Amino acid sequence: MTNTAAPPAEPLPVASPKEVRAHARRTMLRHRGPLARSLALHALACISALIAPQLLGRIVEGAAHGTVKVAPVALAICVAVVLQAVLTRFARLASLRLGETVLAEMREEFVDRVLSLPTHTVERAGTGELVTRTTRDVEVLAFTVQRAVPDTLVAGTTVALTIGAICLTDPLLVLPCLIAVPVLWLSTRWYLRRARAGYLRSSSSYAQLTDHLSETVAGARTVEALGLQERRRRRTNTDISASHRAELHTLNLRSVYLPIADTAYMLPVAATLVIGGWMYIEGLVTLAAATAATLYVQQVIGPVDTLLFWMDEIQVGGASMARILGVQTAAAVVHGSGKNSIDKTQRPAPHDGEIEVRGVHFAYRKQQASLRGIDLRIRPGERLAVVGPSGAGKSTLGRLVAGIDNPGSGSVALGGVPLSELSSDALRRDVILVTQEYHLFRGTLADNLLIARPDAEPADLERALRAVAAWEWASALGLSHEIGSGATELTPAQAQQVALARLVLLNPPVVVFDEATALLDPQTARTVERALAQLLSGTVVSIAHRLQTAHDADRVVVLEDGRIVESGPHRELIDRDGSYAQLWKSWHG
Known part of the structure; x- marks a missing residue:
């Protein structure tokens, strides 16, 4: 096992408010047709709702003068109400369809961006950070x-049209409605200045809690063996306290803003009654106008209440969108679409498996260098073993040879092309890092193998x-047998063999092995390593923890500090009686 220092945690970026607004604008422009239809239907439904107050005002006016005809007016009101209900139904259906379409696109784009993130970005972000963005943030944004967005659009349209109807009824009656504007403007401005940061802090604290909980669960046996229960419990309580404080902060913001x-928004109702009556x-103004305006103001309470109710949810959704777009920002920078980045898509693909490491220095943390001035050339098709304490x-x-991490200084090139200038697709196609970690997907054994080469024949799978x-064991189980979570669970050794079989099918130009056979017994591991050496036609770099691997290699490189x-070759290094010879003697007892 290696003892390399773990990379420090580096949370994924969060999109700025400007980037969130820009993304929202692009989304609306991309769906301007459905959006326009939805808004038009909502506007028509709102206009239908404005008919009844006007007619009721006329009834009141007519009753005051004894000239009212109730029956036709009542019939017109009923027609308006039915029309409003029908239009509202189709308007809401159009909004929901639009929302589902936008959400589906964002989910697909998010999954694509997550899968395109380089391994070192995912590792340094931590499990909780990515899992929280993939689950909680996506769920919040979906809601x-x-x-929230359709209801807010409906409410905003209703408020605007209702105010317009009051203006058409009598412009003087708009004045009482304005009494609430200063209060709402100041309180909303105060709230919005603080809400985004509060909700981002809440999401971040939740991610940290998730990260530490998953770490504790995954290492439960280690925690129990070393008696770390109380320490892990204290850490969990600290995370819960931090999350509680973050949630309490946003709750305090709401408890101040919402009552105000x-x-x-209740002030305009009283003001319209008093001032309208005085007018x-x-x-x-006429009695009909005063009555209609009062009914309009009463009618607008619901939409305004909806706007205020969903404003908090939109702030939460905006924070989640900023975190989701942050993943896209990280992936865009990796693929060269970010500012000051290299356009990797224009770089030529390497033509051979030659690897050149030149003047490489690397450190996970400052003042803790892991590599110092590494110069190494690996020939195409060479079997190289890397050993050391x-x-x-x-x-x-x-990891550097596989392109997982980038060197702090110096360069690593494949076929004369620096790995940092290759697209992720080219890098993942040509250079494969194989560790003791593995994953089986739910499906048949054949499905899990065909991931590497979909056109492989049954004879290829058997080979x-x-x-x-x-x-x-695979033939006894059957290639069509279901494996994975919820089906037949393979042993860790069997799962690792499936992962290695994928490698044989893929046969990439460069393979880097790091404890790839650690879960196999020594005899099987030796057999598998020799078979892989014969079947893989490209360059093979083995991080050799078993020195027998070094014995079979074309060349051995010894690292110290x-x-x-x-x-040099195994025999030559043994004859030198240097560091490698000492390691070999120690390994053989």
Whole structure:
């Protein structure tokens, strides 16, 4: 096992408010047709709702003068109400369809961006950070898109049209409505200045809690064996306290803002009744106009209340969108679409498996260098073994050669092209890092193998399984047998053999092995390693924790304290009686 220092946590970026607004604008422009139809239907429904107050005002006016005809007016009101209900139904259906379409596109785009993130970005972000954005943030945004945005659009349209109807009824009656504007404007401005930061802090604290909980669960046996229960419990309580404080902060913001807003939007109702009545007495407005305006103001309470209710949810959704777009920002920078980045898509693909490491220095943390001035050329098709004591930097070198991490200084090139200038697709196609980690997807055994090469024939699958000493149990199980979560669970050793069989099918130009056979027994591991050496036609770099791997290699490189101290064939290094010879003697007892 290597003892390389773990990379420090680096949370994924969060999109700025400007980027969130720009994304929202682009989305609206991309769906301007459906959006326009939805808004038009909502506007028509709102206009239908404005008919009844006007007719009721006429009834009141007619009753005052004894000229009212109730029956036809009542019939017109009923027609208007039915028309409003029908239009509202189709308007809401159009909004929901639009919301689902937008959400589906964002989910697909998000998954694409997450899958395109480089391994080192995912590792440094931490499990909780990415899991929280993939689950909680997507769920919050889904609720916002499905409910908050359509309802807010409806409410905003209703408020605007209702105010317009009051202006058409009598412009003087708009004045009482304005009494709430200063209160709502000041309180909303105060709230919005603080809400985004509060909700981002809440999401971040939740991600940290998730990260530490998953770490504790995954290492439950280690925690129990070392008696770390109380320490992990204290850490969890600290995370819960931090999350509680973050949630309490946003709750305090709402507890200040919402009561003020609730009071503010009730003021126009009282003001319209009092001032409208005074205007009627003074002969400035008609009784019908005062009645209609009062009903309009009463009618607008619901939409305003909806706006205030969903404003908080939109702030939560906006914070989640900023975190989701942050993943897209990270992926865009990796793929060269970010500012000051390299356009990797224009770089030529390498033509061979030659690897050149030149003047490489690397450190996970400042003042803790893992590699110091590494110069190494690996010939196409060469079998190279990297050995050395624990903590010498073997796995770090393997990660750099595989393009997982970028060197702090110096360069790593494949076929003359720096790895940092290759697109992710080219890099992942041509250079494969194989560790003891593996993953089985829910599906048949054949499905799990065909991931590497979809056009492989059954004979190819059998050859790959035989190469990794897995054909005996695989044939007994059957290639069409369901495996994975919820189906037949393979042993860790069997799962690792499936992962190695995928490698045989893929046969990439460059393979970097780092404890790839650690879960197999020594005899099977030796058999598998020799079979892989024969079947893989490209360059193979083995981080050799078992020195028998070095014995079979074309060349051995010895690392000590981040530097190459010896390089040469096994027999030659044994004859030198240097560091490698000492390691070989120690390994053989």
